[in-house]
Every structure is written in C-alpha cells, then in structure tokens.
Amino acid sequence: MRQEAWSWDRRGWHFADDGATYAVARRLPVQWDISAQTRLPDMGRRRLAHAVRQDLWRILQRLRGFAPVVTVTRDGQGLSLRAGGSVAGRIPRNAQEQVAALLNDPVKRAAWARTARHR
Numbered sequence: 001m002r003q004e005a006w007s008w009d010r011r012g013w014h015f016a017d018d019g020a021t022y023a024v025a026r027r028l029p030v031q032w033d034i035s036a037q038t039r040l041p042d043m044g045r046r047r048l049a050h051a052v053r054q055d056l057w058r059i060l061q062r063l064r065g066f067a068p069v070v071t072v073t074r075d076g077q078g079l080s081l082r083a084g085g086s087v088a089g090r091i092p093r094n095a096q097e098q099v100a101a102l103l104n105d106p107v108k109r110a111a112w113a114r115t116a117r118h119r
Contacts, residue, residue: 005018006023006025006028012026013025013026014026014027014028015046017045017046020073020074020075021045021071021072021073021074022045022046022049022071022072023049023069023070023071023072024049024050024053024068024069024070025067025068025069025070025085026067026068026069026085027067027086030069030086031067031069031085031086032069032082032084032085032086033084033085033086033087033091034084034085034087034091034095034096034099035069035082035083035084035085035096035099036082036083036084036096036099036100036102036103037080037081037082037083037103038080038081038103038104039077039078039079039080039081040078040079040081040109040112040113041078041079041113042074042078042079042118043079043112043113043116043117043118044116044117044118044119045072045074045079045116047115047116048072048079048081048112048115048116049070049071049072049081050070051111051112051115051116052070052072052081052083052102052103052112053068053070053083055102055108056068056070056083056084056085056099056102059098059099059102060085060095060098060099063087063089063091063092063095064087064088064089064090065086065087065088065089066085066086066087066088067085067086067087067088068083068084068085069082069083069084069085069086070082070083081103083099083102083103084096084099
C-alpha cells in the first residue's frame with residue numbers, strides 16, 4: 001500500500017483500505033522482519049485484522065521494538081492474511097514459527113471467525 005493511503009486512528013494505529021486489502025500497522029513505513037501467511041473464509045476484513053493484531057501482540061510483546069502489521073486481502077476464494085511486523089532488536093529464531101503457529105491455531109481461527117463474521 002502506498003504510504004499516502006494510510007490514515008491514523010486515535011489509539012495510535014495506522015490503517016489503510018483500498019477496497020480489496022485492509023491493513024493495520026503500528027509504525028510506517030511497513031516493514032516485514034517476520035511474517036507468516038494463511039487463508040481464511042470470507043469475513044469482515046477490519047475486525048479480522050484487529051483481532052489477529054491483538055493476538056499477535058500478546059505472543060510477541062516481549063520482543064524488543066516489535067511493531068505489528070496485519071494485512072487482509074479479499075479475493076475470489078476468501079481471504080489471504082499476512083501477519084508479522086518489524087523488530088528493532090534481535091529476532092529470536094522461533095519468532096517466525098510463533099507467528100505461523102498463531103495463524104494455524106484452530107481455536108484462534110474459530111474465535112476470529114466469530115469476531116469477524118459478516119453482520
């Protein structure tokens with residue numbers, strides 16, 4: 001997403017929505033030091049992005065200088081989600097695996113589906 005396409009909310013988060021992709025980030029420009037991707041059925045992109053961002057923060061908040069980024073893109077087969085972000089300090093070897101495990105956790109995925117269902 002282009003940098004000028006981003007807006008800022010009162011809680012300190014940058015977000016952008018170009019119609020197909022919704023993105024939320026803590027810091028601009030977006031940097032992907034760690035990331036993982038998954039596919040999900042169609043649901044609300046904004047609610048999904050924020051729910052994943054919260055869970056991502058819960059598992060990586062002890063990572064020095066971590067700034068989360070989540071993008072959700074709607075296509076013909078559902079949603080493509082990428083989660084991760086930038087890290088100012090040293091990146092532990094298992095950080096990437098932690099993000100992938102979060103995105104593939106069936107309990108979290110069910111919770112996200114409930115949170116982000118179309119209303």
